[in-house]
Amino acid sequence: MARVVVTQMVMQQKLTKFCHLRQQWRLFFSASSPQQQTEFFDPETCISSIKQCQTLQSLKTLHAFTLRSRFYHHHDLFLVTNLVSQYASLCSISHAFSLFSSVSDSCDLFLWNVMIRAFVDNRQFDRSLQLYAQMRELDINPDKFTFPFVLKACGYLRDIEFGVKVHKDVVDSGYWSDVFVGNSLIAMYGKCGRVDVCRQLFDEMPERNVVTWSSLTGAYAQNGGYEEGLLLFKRVMDEGIRPNRVVILNVMACVRKVSEADDVCRVVVDNGLDLDQSLQNAAMVMYARCGRMDMARRFFEGILNKDLVSWTSMIEAYAQADLPLEALEVYRQMILRRVLPDSVTFLGVIRACSSLASFQQARTVHGIIIHCFLGNQLALDTAVVDLYVKCGSLMYARKVFDRMKQKNVISWSTMISGYGMHGHGREALFLFDQMKALIKPDHITFVSVLSACSHAGLIDEGWECFNSMLRDFGVAPRPEHYACMVDMLGRAGKLNEAREFIERMPIRPDAGVWGSLLGACRIHSNVELAEMAAKALFDLDAENPGRYVILSNIYASSGKRIEADRIRALMKRRGVKKITGHTVIEIKNKVHTFVAGDRSQPQTELIYSELAKLMDRIRREGYTPDLNFALHDVEEETKEKMLYVHSEKLAIVFGLLNSGPGSAIRIKKNLRVCGDCHTATKFISKVTGREIVVRDAHRFHHFKDGTCSCGDYW
Structure with a gap:
C-alpha cells in the first residue's frame, strides 16, 4: 500500500512539473521580442522538456512549439537528435525517421547512430541494416557505438553475410579490440550458428568483462554446445569471476544432468541470486529437462507471487518432459487464477497438444488464440500449422498456412515437412518450388524436403534437391542432410549405394547417418551392413535402446537366435532398457x-x-x-x-x-x-x-x- 502511495506521489509530481513546463512554453511564445524568446527558451530547458515527454501527444505538442521558435532554426541538429530519440522511445518510429530524413546536415554520426538504434530498439532490423549500408555509401565512418546495434540486428536476422561485412568494417575501423564491440560480435556469430568464430574472437580479445563470458555461454547454449558451455562456466568459477544472471541462465540451458543442475543451483545460492524469479523459472525447466519433475514442481510451488513467466515455464517444463496432460492442467489453473496468457504461453500449450495428437484440443486452442488477438502472430500461426500436422489434419494445417499474412522460412518448412510426414512427397516438392520463388530455403527446409523424398521414394528428385543445396543456395550439407540421403537410398533398397555414399562423406558420419542405414537393413534384412552400422552406433549412441532392438530383431528374423540373444544380453549388461510401447x-x-x-x-x-x-x-x-x-x-x-x-x-x-x-x-x-x-x-x-x-x-x-x-x- 505504501509503495502505491509513493508511486502516485511521484506521478503527481511529474504531472505538475509537465504542466509548469507547458505553461512556460505558452508564456515563451507570447513573448514580445525574439531576444526575450531566446533568453527564456534556452537549449537546456528545451532538451529537458523533450526527455520528460511521456506520451506521443505531449512530444508532438512540444515539437510543434519548437518549430515556431527562432531557437529551432539555429540549433536544429541538436534538437532533432533528441526529438528522434524520444519519438523512438515512444515507439513512433515513423515520426522519428521522418524527422531524421528532413535534416539537411545528414553527416552527423551521432544522429545516424540514434536512428540506427531506434530501428533496432523497435525490432525493425532490416531497416537498421539498410540505414547502415546507406551511411557507408555516404562515407560516414561508424564508431564503437554504431557497431553493437548493427551487429545485434544481424544476429536477430541470422544474416551472417551482412555480419561478416560489418566485422570487416570493425577491423578496418580499428575497433576490434573494444570489449563492447567484441561482445556484440560474439553474440552475432552465436545467433548465426558460428560457434567456432565466437570462440576464436573470445580467445583473441585483449580485454573481457562478464558480458563477454555471458555472450559465449549464450552462443554454446543456442547451438547445442552444452558440454563446452559447462566447461566455460567452470572456468568462470575457477578464475574467480562473479557470474551474473545472464551467465547462469545460459548455463542452465546447457545442463543435462541432475548433478550439473545441483552444482549450478549452489552457485546461485552462493552469489545471493536464489530470490531472482527469472532464475527460479529457468531452474524449473532445467530440472524438468533432467527428468526431475518433482524438483521442477518444488521450485514452482516455492514461488509465492507467480508471474506469467512462472506459469509459462511450468507449462513448458511439463511439455518438454512429455507430460502433456499435466501441462494442460497447469494452464487450466493459470486461467482460473485470471493470469492472462501470452504468445509464449500458447506455444507451450500447443506443444502439449501436439504431443497428445489431440485434434479436438487443437481446434479448441486454435479458437482461443484467434479470439485473443495475440502478438507474435507469425510464430503462433506457424505453431498452429505444426499442431494440425501432428494431429493428423493436413487440410486444417494448409488452411491456416494459406491464411497467414506473413510467412517466413520456418512457416514454409513446417508445411513442407507436414506433407512429407503424411506421405505426400509430390505436394511437398510442389510447395518447395513455390517457396524458392519467394524466399531462400535454409538447412531446415532441405531436411524437410529430403525427408519427404525419402518417404515417398522420390530418388531422382531427392538427388536434385541435395545437389542444389550448395550449388544454388549456398547451404552446406549437414549431418542430418546426409542422414536423409542414406535413408532415401536405403528405403529404396540401394544399400550398397548408401554405404558408398557414407564412405564418400566429407564429414564424419554421426548417429543419425548410421541409424538410417541400420533402419534400411531392417527393412531389407541385410545382416552384414546392419552389423557394420550397429558397431558404429554402439560407440556413438550407446544409450539408445532402439539400436539394440533393431539389430536383435534383424538377427532373429534371419534365424540367428544366438546372435540375437547376445545383443539382448549386451543391453542388459549396459543397463539399457527397452522403451515400452503404448x-x-x-x-x-x-x-x-x-x-x-x-x-x-x-x-x-x-x-x-x-x-x-x-x-x-x-x-x-x-x-x-x-x-x-x-x-x-x-x-x-x-x-x-x-x-x-x-x-x-x-x-x-x-x-x-x-x-x-x-x-x-x-x-x-x-x-x-x-x-x-x-x-x-x-x-x-x-x-x-x-x-x-x-x-x-x-x-x-x-x-x-x-x-x-x-x-x-x-
Whole structure:
C-alpha cells in the first residue's frame, strides 16, 4: 500500500512539473521580442522538456512549439537528435525517421547512430541494416557505438553475410579490440550458428568483462554446445569471476544432468541470486529437462507471487518432459487464477497438444488464440500449422498456412515437412518450388524436403534437391542432410549405394547417418551392413535402446537366435532398457492409453470380444499374421496371440466401439508402428469402412479402404 502511495506521489509530481513546463512554453511564445524568446527558451530547458515527454501527444505538442521558435532554426541538429530519440522511445518510429530524413546536415554520426538504434530498439532490423549500408555509401565512418546495434540486428536476422561485412568494417575501423564491440560480435556469430568464430574472437580479445563470458555461454547454449558451455562456466568459477544472471541462465540451458543442475543451483545460492524469479523459472525447466519433475514442481510451488513467466515455464517444463496432460492442467489453473496468457504461453500449450495428437484440443486452442488477438502472430500461426500436422489434419494445417499474412522460412518448412510426414512427397516438392520463388530455403527446409523424398521414394528428385543445396543456395550439407540421403537410398533398397555414399562423406558420419542405414537393413534384412552400422552406433549412441532392438530383431528374423540373444544380453549388461510401447486415443475429450495386452480399461471384456470378431473378419479377407513382429523365444501359437493384443489394435477397437459411425479414428503410437499392425489396420479400414489415422514416432499413416497413404513404403 505504501509503495502505491509513493508511486502516485511521484506521478503527481511529474504531472505538475509537465504542466509548469507547458505553461512556460505558452508564456515563451507570447513573448514580445525574439531576444526575450531566446533568453527564456534556452537549449537546456528545451532538451529537458523533450526527455520528460511521456506520451506521443505531449512530444508532438512540444515539437510543434519548437518549430515556431527562432531557437529551432539555429540549433536544429541538436534538437532533432533528441526529438528522434524520444519519438523512438515512444515507439513512433515513423515520426522519428521522418524527422531524421528532413535534416539537411545528414553527416552527423551521432544522429545516424540514434536512428540506427531506434530501428533496432523497435525490432525493425532490416531497416537498421539498410540505414547502415546507406551511411557507408555516404562515407560516414561508424564508431564503437554504431557497431553493437548493427551487429545485434544481424544476429536477430541470422544474416551472417551482412555480419561478416560489418566485422570487416570493425577491423578496418580499428575497433576490434573494444570489449563492447567484441561482445556484440560474439553474440552475432552465436545467433548465426558460428560457434567456432565466437570462440576464436573470445580467445583473441585483449580485454573481457562478464558480458563477454555471458555472450559465449549464450552462443554454446543456442547451438547445442552444452558440454563446452559447462566447461566455460567452470572456468568462470575457477578464475574467480562473479557470474551474473545472464551467465547462469545460459548455463542452465546447457545442463543435462541432475548433478550439473545441483552444482549450478549452489552457485546461485552462493552469489545471493536464489530470490531472482527469472532464475527460479529457468531452474524449473532445467530440472524438468533432467527428468526431475518433482524438483521442477518444488521450485514452482516455492514461488509465492507467480508471474506469467512462472506459469509459462511450468507449462513448458511439463511439455518438454512429455507430460502433456499435466501441462494442460497447469494452464487450466493459470486461467482460473485470471493470469492472462501470452504468445509464449500458447506455444507451450500447443506443444502439449501436439504431443497428445489431440485434434479436438487443437481446434479448441486454435479458437482461443484467434479470439485473443495475440502478438507474435507469425510464430503462433506457424505453431498452429505444426499442431494440425501432428494431429493428423493436413487440410486444417494448409488452411491456416494459406491464411497467414506473413510467412517466413520456418512457416514454409513446417508445411513442407507436414506433407512429407503424411506421405505426400509430390505436394511437398510442389510447395518447395513455390517457396524458392519467394524466399531462400535454409538447412531446415532441405531436411524437410529430403525427408519427404525419402518417404515417398522420390530418388531422382531427392538427388536434385541435395545437389542444389550448395550449388544454388549456398547451404552446406549437414549431418542430418546426409542422414536423409542414406535413408532415401536405403528405403529404396540401394544399400550398397548408401554405404558408398557414407564412405564418400566429407564429414564424419554421426548417429543419425548410421541409424538410417541400420533402419534400411531392417527393412531389407541385410545382416552384414546392419552389423557394420550397429558397431558404429554402439560407440556413438550407446544409450539408445532402439539400436539394440533393431539389430536383435534383424538377427532373429534371419534365424540367428544366438546372435540375437547376445545383443539382448549386451543391453542388459549396459543397463539399457527397452522403451515400452503404448498407444493413445482421444474419445470425447478424454485421452486413453493402451499397452500390449492391456486389461486396465473398464470395457476390457467388450474390447477383447470385439477384437476376436474383428481378427476373424480380416482373416477371411486375406490377412495373415506376420510372426516376425512377435517375441522370438515363444511358441508359434503364442506369438500369434501376442500379436493380436498389440496396443495399436486395442486402441483401434476401443475407437470403433466408442466413436460415431463413419468418423475417423486417430491414434498415436510412441514407437514405430508395428509391421503386423500396419498390415492388419489396412484390412480393418476395409472391412469397417472407417478411416484410421495412425501417428507413430516418425510419420503418419492414413488407412482407408484397405490401403495406406505411405504405399507400404515406410
